[in-house]
Structures are given as C-alpha cells and as structure tokens.
Amino acid sequence: MPHLSHLSHHEPPPSTPQPTPHRRGLPTRHRARSRVTALISALAVTVAAAAVTADQAVADPATPVTYPAASSATRTQGRFFDTCTAPSLAALAAWRGTSPYTGVNIYIGGRNRGCAQPNLTASWVRSAAAAGWSLVPTYFGDQPFCVYGSKPYRYTATGAAARGDADGTDAVAKAKALGLLPGSAIYADVEHYDRSNASCVAAVRTYVSQWTRTLHRNGYLAGVYVHQDSGLRDLAGSYLSTTLARPDAVWMTRWDGVASVTGWPTARDTLWAEWQRAKQYRGDHVETWGGVSMNVDSDVIKGPVATVAKAYRVTSSTPLNVRSAPTTSASIIGRLPAGSTVSVVCQARGQRVGSTSVWDRTTTGGYVSDRYVSTPSSTTYSAALPRCASPGQITIGTPVNTRSGPGTGYTNLNRPLQGGALAYVACQKSGSLVGTTRVWNQLVDGRWVSDYYVSNRSNTTYSAPVPRCP
Incomplete structure (x- = not known):
C-alpha cells in the first residue's frame, strides 16, 4: 500500500510477471482473476456438517479477544487515504472537509517500515482523532520469504509462528504508546508474494494466525492488509480452518478504481461480512485539497479502526x-x-x-x-464517540439468525450474521436457552444474537467487560 515515494502498493504493468515495489512496502497493481469457488464451496459443505461444541467459543478459528475494562471497538464507513509518513496536523486540517476522506492510515511500526514518522506521536493521535479523523493503524513487519520486491526482513516457513507472535507483541506495544486503546484494530501489512510456493503460502497463513492470536490475547482486533491475488486468496481459502485463527478484518489492494467493499473476485461477500472490510482501490498519485498536496493511495472501508479516547x-x-x-x-x-x-x-x-x-x-x-459531561449531545449518543462494543466472531461457518429480542421466540429479523462475522456486542441479557447458555447479546445496531455462537470469554455466562442491558 505504500508508493515508491513513500512505500505503497504499486501494480505492475500487464507484461510484468512480478510486482514492483510500492511506497508502504511494495504495492502491486492487481487484475481480477478467476474466483476460488471450488475451494470455497468445499469448505462450506464441510462447515455445514460441523457440530457445535460447548468449547467452541475458545477454539480456532474464532479465538476470543480478552478485552480489558477500558476498551471498545470503533468501526467506520467511508474513504481514507494512506501515505507513508503521517501528515502534519496542518495538512490534515487543510484536507478535513475539503477532501472526500474521513480517515488516514498510520504506520505504527515494524522492521520493514520504510519511512520516518516525525509527526506520529501520542499527541498527534489525540489531535487527529479530536479533529474527526478515523485512524487505520498498520504494522509493516516481517514479510514471507517468497515476497516480491526487496524488503530485507523476512520469515521462513519454520519461523512464521514465532515471527507472527513477535510482530503482534511489538505492534501492541507501539499501539499503546500512541494511545490506541484495546479494542482497536491493527492491520498487519502482508505484501504480494509468490503463491505458487506451497511452503510460503503455509507460512503466510501461520504468521497471520499467530498475529491474530497475539493481538486477541492483548485485547486488540487483528486486521491484515493483503493483495487480492495472493494474501486474500489464501486467507479466504483457510477461512474455515479448524487450526488457524482467522483475522477479524481484511484490507485488500486492487487498483481498479472501484471504491467498494463488496464484489471482490477472490473473496466472496459472505467472508468478513460484518464491518470487516477495506479496499485500496487507487495507488500512488498526488491529490491537492485545501491548497495542500500529498502523494497518497485511496481506500474505502467498512470496518474496525483505532479507538482513541x-x-x-x-x-x-x-x-x-x-x-x-x-x-x-x-x-x-x-x-x-x-x-x-x-x-x-x-x-x-x-x-x-x-x-x-x-x-x-x-x-x-x-x-x-x-x-x-460536555459531549455534543445531552439527550442521545454523540456522533464524535463510538458505541461501546466488544466484538466476537461467529464461531460456526453457517449463518446465525438475529432476533428482535433476547430469545428464539422473538422475531427473526432476516439479517443473519455470516459464519466468522464480527458480532459487535453492546450489552448482554438473559433470555431463552441456546446450547449451554441463556445469555443473549444485543449488538450496537439493536439486533440480538445468542451468545452461544459468539467467541468471547464464556459461552455459559456473562463476559466481562460487557455491561448488562437495561
């Protein structure tokens, strides 16, 4: 996602067999290729036959997030831009309201991060968030050994798990230092790689799985930035794995100019379906807003971002x-x-x-x-603040019904949560028995879902720090 100038994802010309480096790390221009329908269909059949077990809330791939008391997920919908070096606050002020963007990517760390970050401090984060910017934290850690380009730090097949854990641990430390609270999503940058190498594909999946587990243990959501023709294909292929932890959100790169989080050629819409997607739809270019020019990539998101007090x-x-x-x-x-x-x-x-x-x-x-409290509204929620949410993934591969109240006797809203979707839980309340629990979750949009199918700290009783519903 970086450009050559500040390290982003560049797409190679059609005649070029391998991608060229980009600004963030090594972007590559991607063209739509055939769907992986055969593999996905086979996985769907396997999951449809799977039984729900009592310990499913703590099993892969939907590993639970251990949220501390002072945490919450923040999700947003709209356009954001990414540039290698975090812009000055003055540049952000010039773009605020004049550009189509409401969010900005920030490279918080990683051994392959290619740009200095003189502006990126905890004070900058507070000021940018206070000004209304959504922040998309990205960690440019080690890359797979078969990655295209020249990134110097790479992991091997045997070292992928250890590297995923190390990068995840460091990313959490970097996030906390910047004031990015637990519940925030952090996106691991996985550049375009040679997926004809089966050992390398396995290494990528292992790295992302361990990255996910490590972030979850520390109270953060795990995102990943991937190319549509390598990382996205392979993570879609392992979406229903019973041994690999599934990331909470995907941010894919495809420079086709289409700002959409649906209709992707290499990951069907039922995967990462609930505020879990972002797309980089245009690479390296200069835009000028409010008299300030920046070299950026253009992105659209409907998914989790940073939480900042x-x-x-x-x-x-x-x-x-x-x-x-x-x-x-x-x-x-x-x-x-x-x-x-x-x-x-x-x-x-x-x-x-x-x-x-x-x-x-x-x-x-x-x-x-x-x-x-002097928030913008004294009668209802304030747009400047997120609804408190402790998301957990749906633990089965098939859709789960949502209801108008906490029980199976309430109206089916016909708005199911797909397998692996994030259930953004606002509060919990006792209702009808499902499996091993009477706990039901009310989501931030008002829907209800049985807690039995949501990966949180318990599927038998209430899960801290989620409050009880009034």
Missing part, C-alpha cells in the same frame, strides 16, 4: 461519581471533580439520568452519566 469536561457542580456499570445502583469506583477533564472511550446505554440514558465509559474502565 477523547477529552471532555465534567459539567456538574459537585464531584461526579464514576461507577462500575452504567447505572446508579452500581458501585462507585471513583469521583471526578467538578470542571475537571474526563477521557471518554465510548458511550453505552444505561439507566436514564435526567434527559439521557447514555453513559460514558472512561479510560479507567468506569462509567459516568453523560448528563454531566
């Missing part, structure tokens, strides 16, 4: 109670002085206080009523 003011005239859950009956775990600053991670629905039932989750993991 935002600062607001306590508006109450007396100290504001911080509670363990979004209700006044929950225990008090802290107090904020009147007029002080509170760092808000996300917003949840809870007990009504005054004019609002919205509560704000803080970076301490506690909740304060939004009635006493």
